[in-house]
Amino acid sequence: MKTELGWHFARAGNRLNYDDGRPIIIGETHTVQGQLKLCEWGLHASKRILDALQYAPGPVIYRVRLSGEILVGNDKMCATERTYLWGYDATEILRAFARRCALDVVHLWDPPGVVLKYLKTGDESLRAAAWAAARAAAPHAARDAVWDAARIAAARIAAARIAAEAVARAAAAKAAARDAAWAAARAAARAKQNKRLTSMITAGRR
Numbered sequence: 001m002k003t004e005l006g007w008h009f010a011r012a013g014n015r016l017n018y019d020d021g022r023p024i025i026i027g028e029t030h031t032v033q034g035q036l037k038l039c040e041w042g043l044h045a046s047k048r049i050l051d052a053l054q055y056a057p058g059p060v061i062y063r064v065r066l067s068g069e070i071l072v073g074n075d076k077m078c079a080t081e082r083t084y085l086w087g088y089d090a091t092e093i094l095r096a097f098a099r100r101c102a103l104d105v106v107h108l109w110d111p112p113g114v115v116l117k118y119l120k121t122g123d124e125s126l127r128a129a130a131w132a133a134a135r136a137a138a139p140h141a142a143r144d145a146v147w148d149a150a151r152i153a154a155a156r157i158a159a160a161r162i163a164a165e166a167v168a169r170a171a172a173a174k175a176a177a178r179d180a181a182w183a184a185a186r187a188a189a190r191a192k193q194n195k196r197l198t199s200m201i202t203a204g205r206r
Contacts, residue, residue, distance in 0.1 A: 003065050006063075
């Protein structure tokens with residue numbers, strides 16, 4: 001039987017979305033009946049964790065195995081069966097990931113000290129001051145990309161995907177004169193982010 005390993009994010013509460021409501025339990029398998037259609041019907045997952053993050057409704061990450069009938073798309077898959085191998089609430093890891101994404105491009109501008117300290121420490125008592133200092137700085141594309149990532153780092157849910165996209169945009173800024181250069185720079189940045197996030201999530205497994 002064909003199988004595919006993937007990543008799947010769920011809301012806190014560990015239940016399926018879209019009025020399904022079945023609980024997610026490690027070691028158990030959910031099944032669905034009917035014709036599969038990406039984004040519309042089936043039990044979904046992504047081969048890359050960064051792709052799964054784009055569709056995350058919440059911060060709970062699961063390593064899953066798809067089986068039965070499987071439909072594979074560009075950045076997601078869906079199947080008639082999905083087994084939950086392991087998982088946990090990755091809120092703090094996603095916040096740390098977002099801050100590290102911001103630090104990847106922080107050298108592209110001269111950030112106020114409080115912004116840099118917040119990114120390096122994740123100290124929530126500094127967040128408001130860091131926000132104010134960043135917004136008071138002169139308009140700057142790199143600053144905006146860095147602060148987008150820093151701001152998202154404070155989010156409760158898995159919105160670190162916005163930080164990843166902001167860093168990919170900033171990393172390609174100097175090469176964006178041509179579409180091919182932009183695409184290559186963005187792909188390289190996202191590959192780096194995917195490797196980082198996969199490592200962080202795997203290391204944080206309980």
